[in-house]
Amino acid sequence: MIPFNFEYYKPSSVQMAVELFQSLHKQGKKPMYYSGGTEIITWARANSIQPGSVIDLKFIPECNVIEMQKDKLVIGACVTLSVLSAANPFPLLTETAQGAADQTARNKITLGGNICGKIYYREAVLPLLLANSRMVIAGIQGIRETSIHNVFLQQLRLENGEFLVQILTDRGYLSLPFVHYKKRQIGNVGYPLVTVAAIKKDKQIHTAYSGVCSFPFRSLVMEQALNDSSIPLAARIEQAIGKLPAPLLDNAEGSASFRKFVLKQTMADAVQILERR
């Protein structure tokens, strides 16, 4: 049960949404954007957040598209993981999205929500980091488009009042050879010990990780190490792990040392599979 009252708003356009946010903010009503609602409910029930008002983005048309526009795949931020997986415009994204939560939750969790949420796994961002996607962000200044690598650093860095509208991905990435692994503490549902998403482009292997550190990431120095075919794979992996951007996670899913063990195996599997393709 959410133990406080809050106001609910349902804008039908991008412009209405950003103006609403400004106005509510000025009135001291502490607005928050949301789409699926799974995270906002989770945190509000635990009294960890107390928004005075919520702005439901689900009814903004641009936020719900899945379509090819010329050579770009356009996905609205409010598209649910279930709908996205069923449409399957980007197979690696489909597989990664299907690893999150369970079916019932994925019917509500949206692509934007998974990326912008407080829960630090944000697995759906991994294929986008690999595909160098572009993020379409709305704010009071207007709409801007920028490379994911300029705004996603551990999490999506948005200014106050901004929200993610769409994600654009070049057609060229959609059917590259790929691999996805999600290793959990046990069973088929749960947070990751290690999630690895990888693609092969121009004979180079690119990898992105979730569950390994306390944020999802892609690391160019790690990729450099993994692609150095002059040394054996085991050594490449050791080198790559030595270049992790932060210490390995140690949490309820598993210890750092077990994660390291699982990570090594998963990286080896990913590289071996992609080298053959």
Add this chain to the structure above:
Amino acid sequence: MISSPVHIGLDARIKLGCTHEGRIMAAEILYLYDGGAYSDRGAVMSRAGAVDCTGPYRIDNVHCDSLCMYTNHPYSTSFRGFGHPELTFAMERAMDLLADRVDMDPLEFRFYNAIGPGDTSPTQTLMDRSNVGDLPMCIAKLKTLIHWDDRPLLEIDGDLIKAKGVCCFWKNSNTPTDAGAGAVILYNPDGSVNLLCGAVEIGQGTRTALTQLLAERLRMDDRMIHISTEVNTETDPHHWKTVASRSTFLVGNAILHAADDAIVQLKNIASIVLQCLPTDLDVGGGKVFRKDRSDIGIEIEKIANGYKFPNGNTIGGQVIGRGSYTMRNLTSLDPETGKGNPGPEWTVGAQAVEVELNTREYTYKIVKAASVIDAGKVINPEFARSQITGGMSMGLNFASREAFLFNDKGAIINPQLRTYKLIRYGEQPEYFVDFVETPHLEAPYGLRGIGEHGLIGMPAALANSLTLAAGVELNHLPLTPEMIWRTIHDSV
């Protein structure tokens, strides 16, 4: 999840000694039950652990301390099995170790040491054919059920290893010595019956089984017996508690007693109408009839509310059967020796689990799980099977992935179902269930309690199968891949 009571923990130290031929001679046991901050049921569960401390084996020399420990963990209460799944896990790991030490097949070793008539329990209760089930028969049936002799215990296929683990278990109840139940049977004018009793329906099908018992005794169609789905504490007779796998036993006995009372009343009225003695009569099929002339009788609807002669004179009145039953011959335990009779009977069983372990990742599939239990008398085969498989599922879940994780300040870091894992559809094994029937003479139609028992040996069987597959002693729960890896890693 943490502000209400939780599942009890156990730290156990077991020392077993046997002859070179494999006959167990002595056991020295220490059970430290983690009762948490308040004892609630923790102390009673620790006592239950002492009572059945050895598992279903003949061990003439037993020393056991079973202590309920106060800790800074959430307080514990009864969980299905009441201390037995925990002690069985520890005891059965020890049994496997000892069997290996004398180079005996794990099932042969247990068969050879199975407790039976003439032996005594840890509390020095003498076993006879009625108060303990037939464990050797359960083991024999289990061997057939899982094709024990047809396939090797261990099968290797590249990175995957298939292994089978077994265990035996037993459980008696630890109710107060005066636990009991009542039952009332009210006849309706149409000859149907209202059954009033206090057993609570929680999905185990107890009120159906009790209806069946009454239908059997009265020899009537069970559709003519009305039983409410809920218990009304104002009008339903008392039942101690719907726990301990003793509801069908206690309430069933009360019902049979009430049925016999009703039968006497029916015969008394009918004997006058039929001009014979009550002892000349039998009841069944909606009638009271002459034993020697079954065509001479009277329909129950005509006498269920008394009998009205053609001239209007009426004899008798509504037939109301009353019955009650309390535990018999239970005694408290001697504070020095532990001697005493804790419960009516020991239900025994043999169980097995087959796993497929990935030796690279330490992940595993639970492929098969089997149970053979001496149920005394199976009252409802569908429900009995459901009770056992449901218990097996709970036991496998508990053993494979359930544990509260504490940080260094003693706070639980996984108090939600998103981090405290449960088995999902698609992960369950193929279940095999069979029964042996050795009657408990004190019980309705010989039945034994089976509500909890499917669960009890699953942690042990899972640990035994994974130990075989992994090649290291797995003596800690839960059996997650990390736990297996850690055990192998640490022993190197």
